[in-house]
Amino acid sequence: MTHYDPAIVGQFSESVPPLDLWSLFDTIDCPLMLLHGAQSDVLTAGIVEQMREHKPQMHVLTFDECGHAWPASSTPHRPDRGVSKRGLNSLATPCPGEIG
Structure with missing residues (x-):
């Protein structure tokens, strides 16, 4: 079950050459955190492994039971149960030059 409109992806034509964004990803010089929905058909386990x-x-x-888009608050199963904003913030470190 997808929690987003799959037609969003359909707008990207296969005739457009694929982009290699790894060189840009490599320029990020601050700590990173990825919140990954294991059921995502957009950010696959293979891509996560490449990121790592x-x-x-x-x-x-x-x-585990989350796709690409975060479930709506009305979704019976909320994968974020037990994940607090304070807990996430404790892992975050500002990027160089970041305000706040």
């Missing part, structure tokens, strides 16, 4: 290869220090929190 590029950024081995990246924190990854995987939510």
